[in-house]
Amino acid sequence: MKIGLFTDTYFPQVSGVATSIKTLKDELERRGNDVYIFTTTDPNSKEVSEDGIYRFSSIPFISFTERRIAVRGLFQATQIAKKLKLDIVHTQTEFSMGMIGKFVAKNLGIPCLHTYHTMYEDYLHYVANGKILKPIHVKEGSLYFCHNLDGVVAPSKRVLDKITDYGVKSPIRIIPTGIDINHYEEPYNEKIRQSLGLDEKTPVMLSVSRLAYEKNISELIDSMPKILEKIPATKLVIVGQGPAENDLKQQAQEMNLTDAIIFTGEINNDDVNQYYQMANVFVSTSESESQGLTYIEAMAAGTKVVVASSPYTDDLVNDPALGMTFNTKNEFIDDTLTYLANDNQYPDNQELRRNKLHDISAVYFVDRILNFYEDALNDFKVYEENEET
Secondary structure, X not given: OEEEEEOOOXXXXXXXXXXXXXXXXXXXXXXXXXXXXXXEOOOOOOOXXXXXXXXXXXXXXXXXXXXXXXXXXXXXXXXXXXXXXXXXXXXXXXXXXXXXXXXXXXXXXXXXXXXXXXXXXHOHHHOHHHOOOOHHHHHHHHHHHHOOOOEEEEOOHHHHHHHHHHOXXXXXXXXXXOEOHHHHHOOOOOHHHHXXXXXXXXXXXXXXXXXXXXXXXXXXXXXXXXXXXXXXXXXXXXXXXXXXXXXXXXXXXXXXXXXXXXXXXXXXXXXXXXXXXXXXXXXXXXXXXXXXXXXXXXXXXXXXXXXXXXXXXXXXXXXXXXXXXXXXXXXXXXXXHHHHHOOOOOOOOHHHHHHHHHHOEHHHHHHXXXXXXXXXXXXXXXXXXXXXX
């Protein structure tokens, strides 16, 4: 099968969406499919020519300059897609490259599926501090984009509920993004702790995310004094960068927590597994996740997680041997202290871990995606035959 993935964000940009697309591409190709990425130009991309990746002229997005919007490429993308003889288009954005992908699919007479990655109502503050765009605009934009699609992938029930509330009528399936399990089972390198100035006995909390206000990392920092009261040697390692970074560092300084909190900045994606493995517990106070890839990455690395309660996380983290979910700040502190105080209180359950790893694997993810592709192609063929008669 020849598949075109249309996205506004891709490596070297760092995001959950870029990681999801790379996982999808790699596993589809491993199975013998031809996968082509249609995306935006990026000033950090040093490759003049990238095999199977087509980049289209772009500019930074308003108030969210780390992301980009294509400013041309409609007809160029169509010509490339015709030459490649694509069988199916799978869009990963509702913006520029997503619209181009829909145009390409219609022009070539092939199915177009879409993954709805982002809960945009959590991001309205990026445009004029939320004074222009409102939730009704997100609803209208989502309905417009999802109209006449051959299928929509919802990474979680939260996304499904939201877009069905919007009134999206296209066929929708919940298919959580998987990860390459093998990558997270590589041996732990002790040098990671050494590079951070930590010894092997130091209790470590780990946060991995874009440093954005909607990730609610300030609440992690705000919880540190009570955690330090119980376990004074605890360190909070915050991995990532983003628009909230300076404010978070200032918060740590004002709370006299600079010795307890380590900001690493952005790290190489190939090294992230080592950070998960060196931590005693992975923590997140974010309530804006459509899925939360970092949660399943931590679990794949064998690290306990403490994350905000939601229908998705309550199902994902359904045993203390994997982690805990919380509803209040005090619950977060108590759950985190539980794992910091005694690593062996909830030993690894091999059968539970094996079943969970299957559910979050790239293999299972792509099994379900390919099934959706095949159903869409069959339905599309039947529709065309009915149109002809």
